[in-house]
Amino acid sequence: TAGITQAPTSQILAAGRSMTLRCTQDMRHNAMYWYRQDLGLGLRLIHYSNTAGTTGKGEVPDGYSVSRANTDDFPLTLASAVPSQTSVYFCASSDLGQNTGELFFGEGSRLTVL
């Protein structure tokens, strides 16, 4: 079972360029999330989606956008990357109907903005 698949695994990007991190899940979970993980700051929620067609802002949404056209895909776009967006990005999903709070995480995408 693949679970959550993220791409690319790592990327170096010039400041000012745009970038889309891809996330696909095969568990038919209704909710999906994007977190960034930085040393000393832990995991912080960027954007989330409780169901296809809806999205919401998390703790650190500025500079990022998401879309949820269908259940399986939840891409994260950086329109004009800045060095402070250098981070490891984790996509996650959950089944809100299970009422367990458990998130399933992808393997992460390491992004370096120079």
Add this chain to the structure above:
Amino acid sequence: EDKVVQSPLSLVVHEGDTVTLNCSYEVTNFRSLLWYKQEKKAPTFLFMLTSSGIEKKSGRLSSILDKKELFSILNITATQTGDSAVYLCAVEKGAGGGNKLTFGTGTQLKVEL
């Protein structure tokens, strides 16, 4: 502002030792507290706690929640080198739907031979 604080930030123990990891929180509308283990990449789920005083146990790992004092502990007995990881505590808020979690910064555990 919601806050989740973990301690210690890091610790090194020897195989066979018992460790206790701490997590305190301040959040409005608390729903549950979760523990995750992060080895190299993706965090993996360990426990979810919603009620005070009820211990959750899985093998050598156990966890308990105190909703009055707003903290949780994660115990690992007879530690093994495979327990080396970052342990993350997260709190879920109720109402409004979704499993949006606020994470602590983690405790890095290293178990040496």
